Amino acid sequence: MPPVFGVLFDGLAYGMLLFLMSVGLSVTLGMMNFVNLAHCSFAMLGGYVAITLMNTFGWPFLATLPAAFVAAAAASVVLERIFFRRFYRASDLEQCLLTIGIVFVSIAVAAYIYGTDQQPMQPPVYLRGSINVLGLDLAVYRLFLVAVALVITAALMVTVETTRFGAQVRAAVNNQRMARGLGINVDALFAVTFALGSGLAGLGGALAIAMLGLDPQFALTYLIYVLIVVSVGGLGSIFGSLAAAMLLGISDIAGKYYVPAIGAFLIYLVMIVLLMWRPTGLFGRR
Amino acid sequence: MASEAIAAPVRPVQYLQAQLRWRWGEIAFWLATLLPFVLAPSYLVLASQIAITALFALSLDLILGFSGIVSLGHAAYFGVGAYTAGLLSAKLGWGEPLTGLLAAAIAAGIFGYLTSFIIARFRHLALIMITLGIGLVLQEAFNSAGFITGGFDGLQGVHTWPIFGRFRFDLYGYTAYTYSLAGLFVIFLIARRIIHSPFGLALRGIRENSTRMPAIGAPTRTHIRTIYTIAAIIAGVAGAILAETTETVSLEALGFQRSADVLVILILGGTGRLYGGLVGAVVYMVARDQFSGLNPQYWYFWIGLLLIAVVMLLPNGILGGLAHLAQRVRGKP
Amino acid sequence: MSETALAARGVNKSFGSLVVAADVELILPPGVRYALIGPNGAGKTTLINLMTGMLAPDSGQIFLGPDDITALPPHERVRLGLVRTFQINTLFPHLTALESVTLAVCERRKVASTWWHKLTAYSDEIDEAYDVLSALTLAPVCHRLTRELAYGQQRLLEIALALAAKPKVLLLDEPAAGVPREESRELFAAIAGLSRDITVLFIEHDMDLVFRFASRVIVMVGGRVLVQGTPAEIAADPQVRAVYLGKARHGAVP
Numbered sequence: 001m002p003p004v005f006g007v008l009f010d011g012l013a014y015g016m017l018l019f020l021m022s023v024g025l026s027v028t029l030g031m032m033n034f035v036n037l038a039h040c041s042f043a044m045l046g047g048y049v050a051i052t053l054m055n056t057f058g059w060p061f062l063a064t065l066p067a068a069f070v071a072a073a074a075a076s077v078v079l080e081r082i083f084f085r086r087f088y089r090a091s092d093l094e095q096c097l098l099t100i101g102i103v104f105v106s107i108a109v110a111a112y113i114y115g116t117d118q119q120p121m122q123p124p125v126y127l128r129g130s131i132n133v134l135g136l137d138l139a140v141y142r143l144f145l146v147a148v149a150l151v152i153t154a155a156l157m158v159t160v161e162t163t164r165f166g167a168q169v170r171a172a173v174n175n176q177r178m179a180r181g182l183g184i185n186v187d188a189l190f191a192v193t194f195a196l197g198s199g200l201a202g203l204g205g206a207l208a209i210a211m212l213g214l215d216p217q218f219a220l221t222y223l224i225y226v227l228i229v230v231s232v233g234g235l236g237s238i239f240g241s242l243a244a245a246m247l248l249g250i251s252d253i254a255g256k257y258y259v260p261a262i263g264a265f266l267i268y269l270v271m272i273v274l275l276m277w278r279p280t281g282l283f284g285r286r
Numbered sequence: 287m288a289s290e291a292i293a294a295p296v297r298p299v300q301y302l303q304a305q306l307r308w309r310w311g312e313i314a315f316w317l318a319t320l321l322p323f324v325l326a327p328s329y330l331v332l333a334s335q336i337a338i339t340a341l342f343a344l345s346l347d348l349i350l351g352f353s354g355i356v357s358l359g360h361a362a363y364f365g366v367g368a369y370t371a372g373l374l375s376a377k378l379g380w381g382e383p384l385t386g387l388l389a390a391a392i393a394a395g396i397f398g399y400l401t402s403f404i405i406a407r408f409r410h411l412a413l414i415m416i417t418l419g420i421g422l423v424l425q426e427a428f429n430s431a432g433f434i435t436g437g438f439d440g441l442q443g444v445h446t447w448p449i450f451g452r453f454r455f456d457l458y459g460y461t462a463y464t465y466s467l468a469g470l471f472v473i474f475l476i477a478r479r480i481i482h483s484p485f486g487l488a489l490r491g492i493r494e495n496s497t498r499m500p501a502i503g504a505p506t507r508t509h510i511r512t513i514y515t516i517a518a519i520i521a522g523v524a525g526a527i528l529a530e531t532t533e534t535v536s537l538e539a540l541g542f543q544r545s546a547d548v549l550v551i552l553i554l555g556g557t558g559r560l561y562g563g564l565v566g567a568v569v570y571m572v573a574r575d576q577f578s579g580l581n582p583q584y585w586y587f588w589i590g591l592l593l594i595a596v597v598m599l600l601p602n603g604i605l606g607g608l609a610h611l612a613q614r615v616r617g618k619p
Numbered sequence: 620m621s622e623t624a625l626a627a628r629g630v631n632k633s634f635g636s637l638v639v640a641a642d643v644e645l646i647l648p649p650g651v652r653y654a655l656i657g658p659n660g661a662g663k664t665t666l667i668n669l670m671t672g673m674l675a676p677d678s679g680q681i682f683l684g685p686d687d688i689t690a691l692p693p694h695e696r697v698r699l700g701l702v703r704t705f706q707i708n709t710l711f712p713h714l715t716a717l718e719s720v721t722l723a724v725c726e727r728r729k730v731a732s733t734w735w736h737k738l739t740a741y742s743d744e745i746d747e748a749y750d751v752l753s754a755l756t757l758a759p760v761c762h763r764l765t766r767e768l769a770y771g772q773q774r775l776l777e778i779a780l781a782l783a784a785k786p787k788v789l790l791l792d793e794p795a796a797g798v799p800r801e802e803s804r805e806l807f808a809a810i811a812g813l814s815r816d817i818t819v820l821f822i823e824h825d826m827d828l829v830f831r832f833a834s835r836v837i838v839m840v841g842g843r844v845l846v847q848g849t850p851a852e853i854a855a856d857p858q859v860r861a862v863y864l865g866k867a868r869h870g871a872v873p
Contacts, residue, residue, distance in 0.1 A: 101594035494714055
């Protein structure tokens with residue numbers, strides 16, 4: 001099989017990871033227009049929680065995943081109550097600066113506790129190695145990643161399309177004022193959505209360790225990619241985040257593989273072009 | 287600014303003229319910039335760095351504070367200016383400083399003008415991301431062109447000739463600080479004139495309500511392109527001064543870190559007040575110098591805390607806070 | 620065509636399945652005072668957005684005098700004399716009233732791009748702005764920040780900004796919106812004082828204003844023009860009554 005399929009698969013896995021880390025930000029940005037640049041700090045938190053549980057407390061890998069989710073969600077609730085709440089009506093710039101401040105603090109705290117080196121992480125035995133699918137060697141861990149992400153994506157889609165909660169979320173993203181007028185408690189809805197989104201980011205962070213590594217700079221390094229996914233995908237659109245994450249993941253991996261000279265900034269160019277074509281994102285509101 | 291009704295005898299023009307006069311605080315500020323020569327001669331190199339950063343922050347203030355354009359990639363123009371001056375010396379052997387500034391201004395101006403067409407068309411998140419993208423693209427491009435730019439190690443062989451053939455750039459920093467300070471002051475005067483011109487009023491109009499501007503017949507995009515180009519030129523000149531006074535240029539001159547730092551500095555000082563970038567630069571860089579022995583991790587921690595504190599307590603920066611205090615002291619509501 | 624100050628011909632606009640303008644024909648002869656009324660969501664503000672260029676029509680044309688301006692960007696239509704005000708105050712919060720109007724005057728006179736002269740060198744423009752504000756009784760507060768002005772004064776400033784552009788055709792979007800009875804005297808006077816050289820179309824819910832100032836009333840419902848006529852004809856029209864039936868409205872058609 002030509003290497004292109006391997007590249008596509010790796011891009012897919014990377015994309016799904018980015019999706020998990022980005023979807024929460026997209027929805028909360030679309031709903032409340034709150035620019036939360038600290039979103040990847042929650043991802044990083046999830047990663048460090050998972051690592052600590054595994055390496056220090058001997059938890060099995062799979063058990064650390066829900067723990068990462070819960071930890072990140074809980075942290076987001078605390079931060080939302082203390083800080084974010086007061087800034088829903090503030091300017092974009094103020095929100096950026098507040099959340100960047102939180103990112104910096106989180107990086108420093110992570111470095112203080114865990115040091116600046118990459119965290120050593122070995123996925124469990126049954127997730128190592130690769131299996132041969134149709135003549136292609138696919139890493140088991142990445143297959144696992146894709147599987148988990150697909151399950152979660154399906155769960156999200158089902159929730160958004162069929163449940164009452166999902167309908168309320170869609171209404172609030174679409175027109176907040178109208179949603180309030182209809183009696184929807186947008187603030188409570190936002191708090192729950194925010195927690196869910198941050199929890200997903202935490203889960204993404206935990207899953208990312210084996211593939212992307214984990215160090216205190218994680219919160220900033222991947223913030224840029226998450227922002228690209230969110231702005232290109234369109235605020236408030238789950239499907240948009242998915243599409244953009246796929247596009248980004250595949251472009252990045254393919255770029256680095258086929259044209260390493262410009263691979264690094266290929267995605268930035270792709271982003272600029274896409275945003276110029278569709279400023280509100282591929283699936284954003286016009 | 288204005289907050290009370292005026293009796294008929296004072297013509298509106300006269301009232302506005304009174305607003306634009308040089309204040310005592312401003313004169314005191316500029317006199318104070320001469321103090322390092324006398325009081326802290328061992329810190330002249332730092333003072334020169336502060337002046338350069340202040341100039342860079344001033345250029346960002348023109349687009350962010352006065353026109354409302356949030357840019358996360360302004361260092362791109364700083365870097366273009368720095369590399370232009372640096373390459374002129376390192377590769378072409380031309381180290382004359384003033385013409386180096388001119389070349390940098392032109393290069394940064396062209397790049398700024400071209401990108402301004404993109405910038406002027408967008409707002410909100412798309413704009414922020416595009417400015418970020420442009421900065422990152424340039425950073426990577428300069429990184430890849432390591433054979434020209436020297437990549438991570440930086441440009442080697444930059445040698446700046448003495449100004450007017452007489453004033454050498456020495457290790458003590460006298461010439462460097464004089465040069466940087468002069469550059470800052472001259473460009474400050476230009477920026478001040480821009481702000482007090484009809485164009486400056488139009489820029490504030492764009493910042494205050496960009497929807498209303500076309501409705502009063504304003505060609506908003508043209509205005510934005512103009513100020514963006516001017517800001518790029520000024521940033522480029524700042525970068526060139528850095529290259530010439532330190533005789534090095536490295537990738538961090540146009541990196542995201544620099545774009546983020548200048549944003550923090552401007553916010554710290556207070557946007558839209560011309561002096562915000564200057565005050566912010568002094569505070570930030572003196573603090574950084576004092577804490578330079580500190581583990582970089584701790585630096586991140588304190589900067590983060592500072593950002594949170596500024597946003598929560600001093601949303602208009604130091605100058606905003608001082609203005610507020612002054613109003614309270616004067617007994618105004 | 621020179622008999623017409625402003626015309627919208629066959630204008631259509633939809634957002635997906637939502638039709639906001641359907642085959643709209645609207646003609647304003649020079650110097651008239653027409654009113655555009657209709658229930659909320661009828662597409663009145665949308666029509667103004669279409670005519671001023673803030674929204675591009677799916678089909679149809681907009682004429683200012685004899686010129687087809689359909690392809691022109693909003694600020695150029697203003698330069699040609701088509702000016703609007705906004706239903707919700709769209710002002711410059713941290714500029715003073717004088718600065719705001721001076722800006723409008725400078726833009727009109729095409730000196731707003733000048734960055735090398737001080738603003739105070741343009742005393743003609745500043746004086747003109749002051750005169751506009753005086754005519755609208757805002758001179759005493761001209762040095763106050765817009766955000767510090769009373770609501771009624773802000774509504775007057777909305778009109779001042781529009782007048783500073785020396786309009787030939789003025790589109791007023793609910794000029795009296797939210798202004799309590801006690802403060803609307805100046806506003807009514809301002810509208811009455813508009814020069815007869817200016818053609819005025821105003822959207823209003825306040826029937827007092829409509830009856831006092833309009834020579835003709837256009838009724839829009841659901842993106843379409845339902846009926847046009849003199850205020851008396853419209854007041855008596857059974858279709859119009861049906862549209863407003865059951866809605867207790869301040870000053871509503873009896």
